[in-house]
Amino acid sequence: MSDYTLNDLARLVASRAGTSPDSSYTAKLLAGGPAKAAKKLGEEAVEAAIAAVQGDKAGLTAEAADVLYHLMVVLQAGGVSLDAVMAELERRTAQSGLAEKAARRHT
Numbered sequence: 137m138s139d140y141t142l143n144d145l146a147r148l149v150a151s152r153a154g155t156s157p158d159s160s161y162t163a164k165l166l167a168g169g170p171a172k173a174a175k176k177l178g179e180e181a182v183e184a185a186i187a188a189v190q191g192d193k194a195g196l197t198a199e200a201a202d203v204l205y206h207l208m209v210v211l212q213a214g215g216v217s218l219d220a221v222m223a224e225l226e227r228r229t230a231q232s233g234l235a236e237k238a239a240r241r242h243t
């Protein structure tokens with residue numbers, strides 16, 4: 137299992153904010169603004185979906201990496217932290233856990 141995490145990627149993307157677009161692809165994307173970054177994320181998501189439908193595992197791996205990278209760029213451009221996203225997922229998990237417990241009580 138890889139030791140590289142989404143937190144590592146988010147930190148890398150954040151470190152490029154405000155640096156020269158000439159020396160960093162991430163800085164170039166961020167300098168282009170949220171709409172341009174979001175367009176790129178949408179394109180990569182479609183490419184990942186196509187690879188999944190085609191059963192192309194190598195393609196899906198590469199496109200999923202692109203999706204995660206471009207999602208981190210969009211979060212950075214939109215001023216939303218990865219931590220906020222994870223907290224939202226944690227809240228949903230806690231909520232579904234409570235719902236499961238309630239359902240068990242009623243059976």
Ligand SMILES: N=c1c2ncn([C@@H]3O[C@H](COP(=O)(O)OP(=O)(O)OP(=O)(O)O)[C@@H](O)[C@H]3O)c2ncn1[C@@H]1O[C@H](COP(=O)(O)O)[C@@H](O)[C@H]1O
Pocket residue numbers: 148152159160161162163202205
């Ligand atoms: N994931 C990427 C990544 N994907 C693509 N690219 C660059 O973008 C170029 C074009 O990529 P695409 O395949 O998306 O091609 P394209 O859609 O035709 O090009 P554009 O429309 O985006 O211009 C590549 O040749 C790379 O230079 C990337 N550059 C950087 N990253 C990540 O960002 C990190 C920091 O990179 P820098 O910001 O460049 O320091 C890297 O360590 C990687 O983790």
